[in-house]
Structure formats: structure tokens, C-alpha cells
Amino acid sequence: MSIRIAGTGSYVPDRILTNADLEKMVETSDEWIRTRTGIEERHIAAPDQPTSDLAYRASLKALEMAGITGEQIDAIVVATITPDYVFPSTGCVLQDRLGAKGAFCFDLEAACSGLLYSLEVAYSLMKTHPQRYKHVLVIGAEKLSCITDWTNRNTCVLFGDGAGAVLLENDGSDGPDCVVASDLHTDGGYGEILKMPAGGSLAPASKETVEAHEHFIHMEGKEVFKLAVNAMVNAGKTVLEEAGITPEEVNLVVPHQANSRIIYAVAPRLGVPDERVFININHYGNTSAASIGLCLDEAVRSGRIKKGDNVLLTAFGGGLTWGAMLLKF
Ligand SMILES: CC(C)(COP(=O)(O)OP(=O)(O)OC[C@H]1O[C@@H](n2cnc3c(N)ncnc32)[C@H](O)[C@@H]1OP(=O)(O)O)[C@@H](O)C(=O)NCCC(=O)NCCS
Incomplete structure (x- = not known):
């Protein structure tokens, strides 16, 4: 299988x-x-x-x-x-x-x-x-x-x-699986720094929550930034180790697109040069759960990902949640 x-x-x-x-x-x-x-x-x-x-x-x-x-x-x-x-x-x-x-x-x-x-x-x-x-x-x-x-x-x-x-x-064949290694994490202790405060069971929609702009994304950007870089670097390194491959063998890094400065801080710490990092945040901004899928599709259709490539995904977001995954195409 x-x-x-x-x-x-x-x-x-x-x-x-x-x-x-x-x-x-x-x-x-x-x-x-x-x-x-x-x-x-x-x-x-x-x-x-x-x-x-x-x-x-x-x-x-x-x-x-x-x-x-x-x-x-x-x-x-x-x-x-x-x-x-x-x-x-x-x-x-x-x-x-x-x-x-x-x-x-x-x-x-x-x-x-x-x-x-x-x-x-x-x-x-x-x-x-x-x-x-x-x-x-x-x-x-x-x-x-x-x-x-x-x-x-x-x-x-x-x-x-x-x-x-x-x-x-x-496909029923004996080939390798596309998911080679993964390392996923959660730290609910940091929930406050990136959240939508109202609209759930704790604070259902009311005139007050609407007037207080509580149905929108609230983020402490600087704090998130610092945590994001370290978390994605550590998860990325763990995954490469688990997969038994070196940074040189990574054909493409596909990071969550939250900020190009975060992306360009993570890549060198993983030992992967910028030209092997996929970035399209310039056209789409941060699309949360959609961003890695948007990148993967663009990379596949433009030929930047080819059969047999090692593709390292990294992500970080509200929760806090983060992780990395190595895919073999
Ligand atoms: C949000 C983010 C872009 C802000 O960048 P930053 O360099 O941290 O900027 P700061 O928040 O420190 O703001 C710096 C200054 O710019 C100002 N500023 C903020 N937004 C601005 C904007 N859109 N236009 C102009 N000035 C702005 C601030 O008010 C602040 O001014 P002050 O120094 O007079 O107070 C950055 O912190 C970030 O990307 N964080 C992580 C986002 C992320 O990873 N999310 C994860 C998953 S969603």
C-alpha cells in the first residue's frame, strides 16, 4: 500500500x-x-x-x-x-x-x-x-x-x-508513502495572544460583543512573531532528523505564509537557502489554513515540485498550534 x-x-x-x-x-x-x-x-x-x-x-x-x-x-x-x-x-x-x-x-x-x-x-x-x-x-x-x-x-x-x-x-502499490515524517504541537497556554474573543459559547454574539469588535481576529503580533520562528525551526529540524535527510536534500520548503520576515528567518536556521523556499504571500496575504495548500498547488502546477521531491511543510498559528511535515512527492 x-x-x-x-x-x-x-x-x-x-x-x-x-x-x-x-x-x-x-x-x-x-x-x-x-x-x-x-x-x-x-x-x-x-x-x-x-x-x-x-x-x-x-x-x-x-x-x-x-x-x-x-x-x-x-x-x-x-x-x-x-x-x-x-x-x-x-x-x-x-x-x-x-x-x-x-x-x-x-x-x-x-x-x-x-x-x-x-x-x-x-x-x-x-x-x-x-x-x-x-x-x-x-x-x-x-x-x-x-x-x-x-x-x-x-x-x-x-x-x-x-x-x-x-x-x-x-494506489495499492508498494511505493513509499507521501508522508515521510511529521512533528505537530499545541500549547493552549498561549491561546490569548491570537484569538477571536467572541462568537463561541463563552461569549455568544451580543450587541456588546459586536460593538467591542470581538468577532474579529485579535493578535499580539510581536509575541506571535518571536514564538513562530523558534517553533517552526525546531519542528522542521525534528522532522528532517526523523526522516533521516539533510537540509541539502530538501527540494522545497513550503511554509505557512504569515509574514515574509518570519519565512526568511526560518529558512536559514533550517539550513535551506532562500531559493528553495516557496513564497507567494505577496499576492495572497495570510490565508490561514489555506496558505500551504495554495502554495503546494502553485508549486506543483508551475513545475517547482516534481515527482520524487522532498518537500518540507512548516506551520504556526492560533491555539497555539504549530508543526512541520516532510512530504515525498
Ligand atoms: C503583525 C506584524 C506584521 C507587525 O510587525 P511588527 O514589526 O511586529 O510591528 P509592531 O506591531 O511592533 O508595530 C510597529 C509600529 O508600526 C505600527 N503599525 C502597525 N500596523 C501598521 C500598519 N498597517 N501601517 C503602519 N503602521 C503600522 C504600530 O502601531 C507600531 O507603531 P508605534 O511604534 O508607533 O507603536 C508582525 O508582528 C507579525 O507578522 N507577527 C506575526 C504574525 C503571525 O505569524 N501570525 C501567525 C499566524 S496567523
């Missing part, structure tokens, strides 16, 4: 919000945003376009690449912090649109580490029940624009909307 990546897909909405547009909304500048974050523009979903629609469009492309139909999917995992509803899950909505009648479907919430967590869960399901799960669709999808405070310059310049999908397939 060999579990491999049979397809990838991604989707971003048409509407582009540039740094120049943001200059008209809050007191900021294109120069500040570019130099502090690496972001030039981000895509924003239409008001009536939910996360499931972004996920659906990315999924169709992954299915097309894999050459399978929705009916052949055995499970769907949607990583998101911006589900269409509290319930039903976005996975359920997506199942219906894809016609994946036999699939069991759920959402996984691990903020920006969501795709990594979901790949780990999907891969484990397929290893445990190889007969039951032949095709598992993993999607990171976010409409962060709906939880972004467009009056707060500390956060509104950072985020964007999009989706990235990965189709895992058990």
Missing part, C-alpha cells in the same frame, strides 16, 4: 485588494506593509461567497488532476476557522456540492496549522483502514475577510481569502 498525493487544487476569489486600497481605509502605507510583511495584495471573497464555495472550487481542480469524481471520495477533512456555519460543518456542505455521497466529512480547527493537522489525520485514517479510505480529500479554506477588523491597521493589512486542496490516494 502506498499513499500518495494524486492531485492538488487551489482557488482565490477574483476581487483583489491592494495595499494602495488599504491606504484609503486605514492609516497605513504600501511601503510599511511591504517591508514589514511582504504583502502587496490579497484576494477578497464576495459577500455572498462562503468558505465552502472557495473549498469547492479548489477541490474540483484537485479531483480533476487526480482523475477521480466526487463519488470516489471516502472522506473529506476541511481545515478552517471560518466555517459557513457553526454547524453543519463545511465538510458536510462540501460533500453535498461535490456529490461525495459515500464520504464521511468533518471540519478540523487548528487555525494556520490546519492543513498540516488535517494531512496528519487523513494519512492516519488511510494507514489504519486502507480498505475503507482509498481517496481522502484535505482542504484548507478560509474567508478571513469576514473576521477581519477593517478599521484596525494592526491586523487588516495581513489577511486574505482562498482555498487549497490535496487529494490523498492509496
Whole structure:
């Protein structure tokens, strides 16, 4: 049995919000945003376009690449912090649109580490029940624009909307698995530094929570920044060690796209030169659970990832959650 990546897909909405547009909304500048974050523009979903629609469009492309139909999917995992509803899950909505009648479907919430967590869960399901799960669709999808405070310059310049999908397939052959090693972590003790304060059972939506802007992303950026670099470096090193490969053997690092300064701080500490690090934050901003999937699809379709490549994923996000994973394509 060999579990491999049979397809990838991604989707971003048409509407582009540039740094120049943001200059008209809050007191900021294109120069500040570019130099502090690496972001030039981000895509924003239409008001009536939910996360499931972004996920659906990315999924169709992954299915097309894999050459399978929705009916052949055995499970769907949607990583998101911006589900269409509290319930039903976005996975359920997506199942219906894809016609994946036999699939069991759920959402996984691990903020920006969501795709990594979901790949780990999907891969484990397929290893445990190889007969039951032949095709598992993993999607990171976010409409962060709906939880972004467009009056707060500390956060509104950072985020964007999009989706990235990965189709895992058990092809029955004896080849190697695509997941070579992984190292995932959680530290709930740091929950306060990156969160959406209201809208859950602790502080349900009320006039007061809306007026206090508590249905938006709150982040202590500097603190998150410091923790993110160390955490991703340590997880990345652990994974390389576990996989028994050197940094020179890594063909591409695909990091979560939160800030280009974080990315360029992590890569040299892992011993990987900048030219082997994938970066597209300039076009999309931080799309949380979607970002790694967006990168993977772009890298596969542009030929930067080829068959046999060692690809190191690293992620960090609210929770706190973080980790790294080595994929063999
Ligand atoms: C958010 C982030 C870009 C801010 O960069 P920073 O260098 O830490 O900047 P600071 O927050 O210290 O702010 C520096 C100054 O710029 C100002 N500033 C903040 N946002 C600004 C903006 N959009 N435009 C102009 N000035 C801004 C601040 O008010 C501050 O001004 P002051 O010194 O007068 O108080 C950065 O901390 C970051 O990327 N953090 C991690 C994000 C992340 O990894 N998230 C993880 C998963 S989502």
C-alpha cells in the first residue's frame, strides 16, 4: 500500500485588494506593509461567497488532476476557522456540492496549522483502514475577510481569502508513502495572544460583543512573531532528523505564509537557502489554513515540485498550534 498525493487544487476569489486600497481605509502605507510583511495584495471573497464555495472550487481542480469524481471520495477533512456555519460543518456542505455521497466529512480547527493537522489525520485514517479510505480529500479554506477588523491597521493589512486542496490516494502499490515524517504541537497556554474573543459559547454574539469588535481576529503580533520562528525551526529540524535527510536534500520548503520576515528567518536556521523556499504571500496575504495548500498547488502546477521531491511543510498559528511535515512527492 502506498499513499500518495494524486492531485492538488487551489482557488482565490477574483476581487483583489491592494495595499494602495488599504491606504484609503486605514492609516497605513504600501511601503510599511511591504517591508514589514511582504504583502502587496490579497484576494477578497464576495459577500455572498462562503468558505465552502472557495473549498469547492479548489477541490474540483484537485479531483480533476487526480482523475477521480466526487463519488470516489471516502472522506473529506476541511481545515478552517471560518466555517459557513457553526454547524453543519463545511465538510458536510462540501460533500453535498461535490456529490461525495459515500464520504464521511468533518471540519478540523487548528487555525494556520490546519492543513498540516488535517494531512496528519487523513494519512492516519488511510494507514489504519486502507480498505475503507482509498481517496481522502484535505482542504484548507478560509474567508478571513469576514473576521477581519477593517478599521484596525494592526491586523487588516495581513489577511486574505482562498482555498487549497490535496487529494490523498492509496494506489495499492508498494511505493513509499507521501508522508515521510511529521512533528505537530499545541500549547493552549498561549491561546490569548491570537484569538477571536467572541462568537463561541463563552461569549455568544451580543450587541456588546459586536460593538467591542470581538468577532474579529485579535493578535499580539510581536509575541506571535518571536514564538513562530523558534517553533517552526525546531519542528522542521525534528522532522528532517526523523526522516533521516539533510537540509541539502530538501527540494522545497513550503511554509505557512504569515509574514515574509518570519519565512526568511526560518529558512536559514533550517539550513535551506532562500531559493528553495516557496513564497507567494505577496499576492495572497495570510490565508490561514489555506496558505500551504495554495502554495503546494502553485508549486506543483508551475513545475517547482516534481515527482520524487522532498518537500518540507512548516506551520504556526492560533491555539497555539504549530508543526512541520516532510512530504515525498
Ligand atoms: C503583525 C506584524 C506584521 C507587525 O510587525 P511588527 O514589526 O511586529 O510591528 P509592531 O506591531 O511592533 O508595530 C510597529 C509600529 O508600526 C505600527 N503599525 C502597525 N500596523 C501598521 C500598519 N498597517 N501601517 C503602519 N503602521 C503600522 C504600530 O502601531 C507600531 O507603531 P508605534 O511604534 O508607533 O507603536 C508582525 O508582528 C507579525 O507578522 N507577527 C506575526 C504574525 C503571525 O505569524 N501570525 C501567525 C499566524 S496567523
